[in-house]
Amino acid sequence: MSDRPDAPSPRFRWPIVALAAAAAAATAGGATLAGDDDEIAAAAGPAIATASEESRTGRGEARETDALRRARAAAPPPVVLRWRSPEVKADAALRKLARRAEAGELRDSTRVRDVLRRGLLLGQFDRDTHDRHLATWEEALEAAEDLPGRRAKELGVVVDGVQRLADRGLLSASRMEPAFLMLRENTRLWRTAKLPANGDRRTVADGAVVLQYYDGRGWQLQPLATWGKINALAARCLAASQSREDGERTCPQQRKRLRERLDTMLDLAVPRGGRYPAWEYFFSYAGGSPPWVSGMAQATAAQALARAGSALDEDRYRDEAREVLGAFEHRPPLGVAVRGPDDGDHYALYSVQPDLR
Template identity: 35%
Template sequence: MPILCSLFALAAPAAHAQKKPTVTQELERLQAEGVDPAAIGTYRATYTDARARVKRLTGARKVELGGVVTDLEGMAARRQLTASRLPSLFLTLQRNVEWWTTQRLLSSGERVGFGGSELVFQHYPGHGIQIQWLGTFGKLNGYWSGGKRFDARASSLLDEIKGLAAERAGGLAWEYLFPFDGQQPPWVSSLAQGTGLQAMARSATRLNRQADVFPVALAGLGIFKTEPPAGVRIPSGTGAHYLQYSGLPKFKVANGFIQSLNGLFDLAQLTGDPTAQSLFEDGDRAGRAEIATFDTGAWSLYSRGAPVTKESDLGYHKLLRDFLTQLCKRTTAVEYCAAEQHFSEYLATPPTLQSLTSTITARKAGNVRFKLDKISRVTLRITKGGKQIAVLSPGVLYRGTKSVRWTAPKESGDYDVTISATDLNNNAATTTGVITVKKRG
């Protein structure tokens, strides 16, 4: 018994030491470290109110607001609440309280706004509405391109953006505060931040606000100097690739990287900052070498590396082409200009199909095989003597050698197969082949 007692005595402090901090405890810690007590009181009240409302809500509203509370509590448990993150964290929480207690239900990915604010929020099922930084920065770019009639709204949005920057990677960043594709918050994106630096520099120049905006934008270069997970920089050849997702260090997304280069280029040109120019040049060396690896010869790849290498859908293919058009104009680099030309041509080029020999035993399932050079919707029609025997519709298939299962009928012999493919831009092609159905042994 004395031995057991001593073991329990040792275990108790260890268990206590492993207890994770709560939101309330983290707010108390931050107040002790110097955060304004009035602000801490407001944050604490928002959190208490949100928890109480979750208990009273039902259905989807409970799930959505509860998800935001859980995300906040997870960050607190990981000791990720910092003074500079508090404004964005608790603004997000407050907006979710407002939305899910008074407004309509939302579809996945739907974007919304609030009166008196220019920020863009987007619905992520299970995580409520979140600040969509790419959408917000895109809105600021839209105000810049829309002319002086949007200057007042652009200035207001600049103020909101400045107030929600978090300290990260030795600088400032605009963070996403919810889990996404296996990443835990807070994470950052080269696509969003590169677009943000571009939009801030453009708008500051038009509004004559260089003095207060340029330092904030240049502080946003920190993530481009820093490896993940704090930053987005990974080595690539003699240069650097900038990750779309800081929490996925082996996942290269073409459109995000190319647009981050456009953003860095514009920031460097507008500010004359040597660090911005150097970071652009690092990315440019990698971009020129990498872009051909995203060209399949018939379509573009959306991503390469883990967790998945896959072709672009139509929207991402056009987006990458458009980002390359902009980068081609900025740099006149043959690598970007050639890729842009290829990706434009692929929009009008039908898929290429090749039927492969297939042999299937009567009354058994087997594979009908063929090759496809680009992502397409595929249909197979099997006939014998002009009579239709089966129609197989596997749906949208990625490029490569494909196998579609078919259960052969009892009659042996040769069956004709017509394989039709329509790519994502509605270019169509067909090919024919023969399936040999052999007698059962």
């Protein structure tokens, strides 16, 4: 028992606790408090009522701590209200208006730095993404100035390719991911790797993405080769899962690698025309300007995703496979669907060369 002169006796302590708990319950749930101690204790819950009765009979002293703990556990959590002063709200509104105003001023600029800045101001990507892309751009510009001869020329072609996308208003937030990946790897390879021969290939992004060297065009993304490798891996995983009863334990390392490579490529997909996910090429070909798509690459991607969906038993990859087939529903230059001489459905190999089927 407390030595304080104002401390309530055990006889009256539990009704006080019960009243506090019941008041909290009434605040949260709209209960009405009325009546004597027994009614209040009942409103607060069985644990409080029992403790109140025990305190009256002299048996509550030893169980007081346990009962109080149960009462606190049964009480509703406190409601925390976030309050923002009018000054804070006004300041946030002014900052939002300032961002929109600055984005409006940059609307007509095609400088890559300004395109990145505008995307950040409009919330198209976060600060980390902006800083990562900007660092890639600045490093590529610096390397193109410092490298000698052929290395500077080849890197400069890729830098110019990114700038031309910005000039044409095509350097969208989704297209930045593959474009800046390619630019970053070109900077690294032209700084450190031996000079390549035409047609040489390298894998980047932890082996998920294939780059191919095209003489005079630098290292370019090769979606068909990339999806070909993923498709072969998906086929192996599918065959292994079908040959054993417990497919989940089949080739776990290959399954993990398959997921990683699929997810990397899905992150590099561009919603082409807002219609379907595409893996684009970023260099001129057959008289056509980038970005363009390959019917072969899209078909291989769809097959790889469908196989992976079965091998991994994940519907999200099957769903993506169906979306990828949108390339075969739209005419060039958006897709690869063309009419044949018999008025039947034909498909171009490349969206920039519809006569080649």
